[in-house]
Amino acid sequence: MKEELQRFEQFLHTKGLRMTPQRRIIAETLFATHHHIDAETLCDMVRGRNRSVSRATVYRTLSLLVESKLLDGRDYGHGYKQYEHVIGHEHHDHLICSVCGKVLEFTNESVERLQQEILDEHGYAPETYSLVIHGVCPDCRTDAPAGGAASSSAH
Amino acid sequence: MKEELQRFEQFLHTKGLRMTPQRRIIAETLFATHHHIDAETLCDMVRGRNRSVSRATVYRTLSLLVESKLLDGRDYGHGYKQYEHVIGHEHHDHLICSVCGKVLEFTNESVERLQQEILDEHGYAPETYSLVIHGVCPDCRTDAPAGGAASSSAH
């Protein structure tokens, strides 16, 4: 997270912007959280540390972090964006339950390769690519109660 | 589209709801459109045919259609949902340009297989699954100006 902060500071510097206390608190809070987090929750956490940080600044800083490519924000279908930082996290993909909305991260080498192939095939640069699969998780399934591979890591 | 309308009517019937003129117009318009479409655009199209259909009804009907699984709505990062109908469309995936936001549909057999594997592996039912890849499209790339596979269907 030290690295992320430094990169952020560098990014700001490059753009002639400053690392302010507010921006630092927001970035620190974000980089210390290893889950998906939404702006509102982040806001609460940040304001728990320093009451004088406004919602507007949180949103503004989130934009900067996304722009700096240190953060990735996406709406997984809940009606608001969820953010996660990129560095220090192995690239992973998302499996989202259509019923309960739960977001499961997973890694799969074949997918990595395939994504690259597809991007190449269409002439796309792989910048910030990601993969999202929607399905119904074992807990929410009412049909065949999962084949057997499910029981192991099924939360 | 006849089939879709019938299924929708059946769905409504099952839930003790009615197929009203408004719902029919909305569904017809939707099923006749083979692109992604957002609520606002749909609204305009529908109101072009029948001025007395309100925005509220469009949204309410969209919810019903999604609930009936005839329609799929997702936010591809533009801040509003885009809808597409499911039946009669070969399953395809989405490649979204991080810069211009353009949504490109593509089909890839390996992906189909892999998605299934991943779903199985985690015990997820494949209901309404889909795959979304983010990258920078040939038109927006400023680095290597695309290998060559891009020029054909670009734009």
Add this chain to the structure above:
DNA sequence: GTCACTGCAAAAGATTTGCACACTT
């Protein structure tokens, strides 16, 4: 002094909801 940064409150944009009236059965 100049220019970036902030909080506040208002605004914006997409979607939902309360309500009274209309239509179906």
Add this chain to the structure above:
DNA sequence: AAGTGTGCAAATCTTTTGCAGTGAC
């Protein structure tokens, strides 16, 4: 009559923006 459906306008929710004051260089 009972219950669903609708339009309208107001409300909601997330995110953005205008503005006036604050602070760094």
